[in-house]
Amino acid sequence: DAGVIQSPRHEVTEMGQEVTLRCKPISGHNSLFWYRQTMMRGLELLIYFNNNVPIDDSGMPEDRFSAKMPNASFSTLKIQPSEPRDSAVYFCASSLGQQNSPLHFGNGTRLTVT
Amino acid sequence: AQSVSQHNHHVILSEAASLELGCNYSYGGTVNLFWYVQYPGQHLQLLLKYFSGDPLVKGIKGFEAEFIKSKFSFNLRKPSVQWSDTAEYFCAVILYNQGGKLIFGQGTELSVKP
Numbered sequence: 001d002a003g004v005i006q007s008p009r010h011e012v013t014e015m016g017q018e019v020t021l022r023c024k025p026i027s028g029h030n031s032l033f034w035y036r037q038t039m040m041r042g043l044e045l046l047i048y049f050n051n052n053v054p055i056d057d058s059g060m061p062e063d064r065f066s067a068k069m070p071n072a073s074f075s076t077l078k079i080q081p082s083e084p085r086d087s088a089v090y091f092c093a094s095s096l097g098q099q100n101s102p103l104h105f106g107n108g109t110r111l112t113v114t
Numbered sequence: 115a116q117s118v119s120q121h122n123h124h125v126i127l128s129e130a131a132s133l134e135l136g137c138n139y140s141y142g143g144t145v146n147l148f149w150y151v152q153y154p155g156q157h158l159q160l161l162l163k164y165f166s167g168d169p170l171v172k173g174i175k176g177f178e179a180e181f182i183k184s185k186f187s188f189n190l191r192k193p194s195v196q197w198s199d200t201a202e203y204f205c206a207v208i209l210y211n212q213g214g215k216l217i218f219g220q221g222t223e224l225s226v227k228p
Binding site: 033035042043045048055056091093100102103104105106107108 | 146148150156157158159160163165204208215216217218219220221
């Protein structure tokens, strides 16, 4: 099992540019989560999907952020336009979607917006 | 709103010292509880979990945690820490009927001096 795969591992971009983060969940998992980690705010849940459907996007900070899950094996988190305060590590996680299913995390994407 | 509180932001211990990290959650219903560990530069990994049954659960690497329902607590313990335990530790809660949504505490950074 390859685990949750995220790309890229690192992204450096200039303010105003569009950024797309990618995630491939573990095969067979039907829930997918996007988290953001910063020193100031810790781990924040941005959005999560169940069976490819967004269930709760209340953590998405602004309209600049959007996430999609076109199929069970792929999800994207897009920031357009990016701002320096978006700099963080973005983690994708997946689970079987049941109440007692632990989340399995990817290695994260470290985003730096200059 | 439901929340998870970790009492200590940064804990510094010497090797062989005993460890206890506090975690409290605010939710009156049924919960599933987790501790995750994040080693420097790595992603989050599951340390242990509680779903039901014996409130004292044992995880990997000699860690254990005790669920005390009356205190809404799930403290993490280890009798004797090692330098390799240096990491950040996150308590997390899944609320029943929330589709597997995992809420994290702010994290506790543990530094173990050799």
